[in-house]
Every structure is written in structure tokens, then in C-alpha cells.
Amino acid sequence: LVFTEEDKYGLYSNLLFKYFLAEGIVCGHELFVASAKEHPDNILKELPAPLLDDTHGEKLGDEAAAVKSEDFQDSMKIAWRYQNLPKIEASPTTYTKFGHYYDVSKKMPPELLQSIKWHSFYLHEELSSQPKMKACNMNSAYMRLLQSLQRIISQGGFDGSDPQKKPKNVLRIGIQSLGSLLWGDDICCSETPEDAHSLTKFLYVLRGLLRKSLSACIITVPAHLIQNKAIMERVTNLSDMVVGLESFIGSERETNPLYKDYHGLVHVHQIPRLNSLICDVSDTKDLAFRLKRKLFTIERLHLPPDLSDGVSRASKQELAGSAKLLSSGCGAMAIGKKHLDF
């Protein structure tokens, strides 16, 4: 379960979200997109186009050549995406490259979109149907979403319940702006919300669904609006991976010369520790992202040389010289077991 905290204006988190879905399309996974804000059809139309030419792959050398054959575990992790950073959760067994690159300036060609099966859940279209689940003291919008999800999972054979179903595929689930007012949840509005447990209950059931099926999920949440810190703590506990995106727009860091190359920071709050005592922790936790015209990259935070005389830096540490590009371009963030091997 990848939990993403959105940046203030949701720009970058949307981008990540789209990457996750785009990668799903390129890998041939099935998609399930849920949103209360935008109609999923529109989201899907706006996905970035993949760069499928090999020349790009050669340039990046060994990063692209990671051959990963992985046996599918029965359960995949749920990624909560803070901001719309697409996370490539599943490692496709049919591809030798781990992850793909995308061109942000172009849209995904519709033929690619039609080559996979996708399901959408737009809250405002679903309001008419009554939830058939047992009342769980949960927000009704969440209940409907869970019900729809469960239906897709069992019908699509993702949970292995029907042995006659087609060969196993992975379901990529993307849920946008969960916890916001549009879902009928008031945790973003007040410090003592009326129903403080809906989101956490939803997450728990979602986690159960993900654990028993071949799916990966990314959720973006406007965490900066949630005023009750206790809820954030609980939500973190219930997620496998928690990433926060902090964009510099509108904050004092935008003009700080230290950060002039970047558009924001990436905070990795938690990484999954599944099926093992240890988790794969990278050397550094200072990551920043930037959005160029075509590429969205995530890199180790590299401070420019301090050329001013006599004025000390505002920020604390100075990272070593070479800014090794950790991330390959758009969205090829290889998660799986090798978490931050960009």
C-alpha cells in the first residue's frame, strides 16, 4: 500500500499518480481508477506517453538493464502515494527492463489505452447505488469504493478464487485524493472530526483486499489538510510505503538558491518490510524532484557549490559532489524488493 501525501497544489502528486497508471498500461496490467474529483476517463486520457524507443534505454546504461525475474507473491504492497509520483510497484515478468520512461509532454496514445482492461469508479456516478455490504460504521463513499473493488477483484480472478480464470494478471489500483471533502470525509476540515475512523477502517479493509490478491495500490491524500496528526500516524502504520512530496511552489524555498534546480523534495517516511526481517534502505534519504519539459526525475539532493563569500548556508548538511542520478526518467521508480534503486 503506497501512501502518498499530496503537495499543496496537487500538481506533482497528480503526475505521480498518472505515472503509476501509465506504467500499468505499458505492462499490460489491469487498472482500477477511483476518484471523487475528476472523472477517471479524463484522468486516463491525460496519461503521459511512454518512450518506447531503445535509444533512450541505452543511454542510461545499467539502470535500465536490470533483469528481474520475480515470482509473484500472493499479495502485493499497497503504496500510498503522497504525491502523484507514479511508483512502479510490480516487476513485470515478461519485460526485461524494470520500469519504463515517459514523456510528459505527450499524451498516451489511445490504442495503448484500449489494449488493457480498465475499471473506473467516479464517486458522483456511483452515489445512486446502495451499498450491499454490512454496515461497518464507515463512510458510505468508502464502502461503495470497497464494494466495487472487491467485486472487480473477485470477478477478475485476481484473488485466485476461481482456478479457471485466465492467467494471472496484476491489478493496479489508483485512488485519488482520499480523505478529502469530496469523499464525504471531514478529517480534512476539523481537528476533531465526527467520524475519525472511517479512513483507517477503509485502509484496513483495503490492505486485506490487497494482501489476498495480485494487486498494488497507490493512494494520494491531501495530508497537509489533515489537521489531526493522530490520524496520520495511524494511517502510516497501516500502509506499507509512505512517501511525501513537498513542492516548493509558494513557499520560501522557491527562491532559496540552494534549491534552485529542483521543484520539490521527496520525503520517504516508510518503506515496506514484507516477508523479511529487514527492509532495503538506501544510503540517503534526501531526495528531490524536478519537472523538466519532458521528464520528471527524482534525484539525490545535491546542493550547488557555495560560491558566495562569507555567507554561510541556511541548510545544514552538504552532500557529496556527484549528483548521481538515482531516478531514471518518468516514473521508472523500481520498487519491489529493491526499493530505491532508481
Added chain:
Amino acid sequence: QGKFTLLRDTRTDGSFLVHHFLSFYLRAGCKVCFVALLQSFSHYNIVAQKLGVNLTAAKERGQLVFLEGLKSCLDLVFGEEEEQPGQPSPLQFLSESPSDLRALFDFVRVSLSAPDSGSWKGPVLLVDDLTVLLSLGATPVAVLDFIHYCRVHVCSQLKGNIVVLVHSSEDVEDEENELVVNSLCHHSDLILWAEGLATGFCKDVHGQMKIIKRLSLQQVGEQDLVQVYQYKIQERNVTFFARGLSAAVL
């Protein structure tokens, strides 16, 4: 015998302790009731195999009773309407009253009092992780009541042990959580507190472990014994060392 051990983690993941106790008690031949609320069975199984214990086999021979919280919850929420009247779901409080964890206690009681318990040494109740119950809407008082009933039954009546993992944070933002954790701390015989390092993340030292032996509960006037170690988690075990003496430094 009859001890209540509290596992606590702050700023880090203390689940390696749960895996340790699970394999420890299974290897010792105890009957274990494991209430696993946070992860799936296969996760624990895979880690236990690395530690040398087979959970599936333990389940089959009746040594391990495993409650997979996630699966139970799904069955409850998406399940069919007709349910066997004599067997309510252990997580019934989700759909019924949030202040009644009796069904969960009944599950524990039944699994540890089964007639074949005589063939195993001492019953053990293991919970991972208790604070999830708060996230699911149970009131703190209900959680504390549940633990109290378990203690009476398992520790006093059956002379077994209880090991519970709770998650706490350093800022006292989550009052319900703090209430439960503090209350449990006062009643525990042994507290193992895994904390992330205050100075931040480090590759060689994953955290610090405080071991608090509550001698003050046994004898009036005794002080609690506190020991602090640092640890590093590896693939198959965890190494402990005195503070500042990690292998990377020496």
C-alpha cells in the same frame, strides 16, 4: 510463567521482536495463539522459515492458532448474510458496538483452553499489533478491558505468558494511543522498547532497544532495571551491542 511482556516501538518497526517471540515460543513447545492484525499469514510464515520454524506445520499439529485479522475483516465485511449463529467473527466489534471486544476475547479463550492443551507446555498469547484495534474504531477502554480479561485468563488461570506489540509515537498527538500504551506499561512485567535513533537514520545501527524489567512490581521498594542496547537487523537475526560500539565503529 504468567508474565506479561510489552513490546513497544517508536519511530521504527518493532515487528522483528514479534517474529522472534513467535519462533521462540514455538520452538519451546508452547501452545501459541497469535492474533495477527497487521500482516498476512504468508508474511509471518516466510520470516519464520528464515528463523527456522514452520508455521504451517505448527498450525496443522495444533500448536499454533492463528487469527489473520485482515482475512477475518474481509470475511466480516464482504461475507454472506448467513453466519453460523454459534460462531461470531472475532472482529465483530467492527460492525457491532465498538466498545465490545468480547468476541475477540472468546476467540482467545477458546483457542487456549482446548482439551489438547495438555500436550503443550504453557499457553502463550501473542498480539501484533494492539494499537490497530484503535484504528479500527475500538475505544481505548475496550482495548484495555480485553487485555485485562486476557491477563486474568492466560496469566493467572492458565499460568501462560502474553506478549503484545504496541506502536507509540514520540509526540503525544494520539491521545487514545498514549492512554493504552501508558496503561499497559504500568502493568507489564517486562518492556522491550525499540526506538529509532534520535539522531536520525543510520545504516549500521537500526535502532535502540530499552529493556525494562519491572522489578518494582514484584517487591516494594525495588527499582526497575533498565538496560539500553543498540541493534542492527539482518536477514536472519538481530545483533545487539552496547551503545556506540556497533561493528561499523570498532
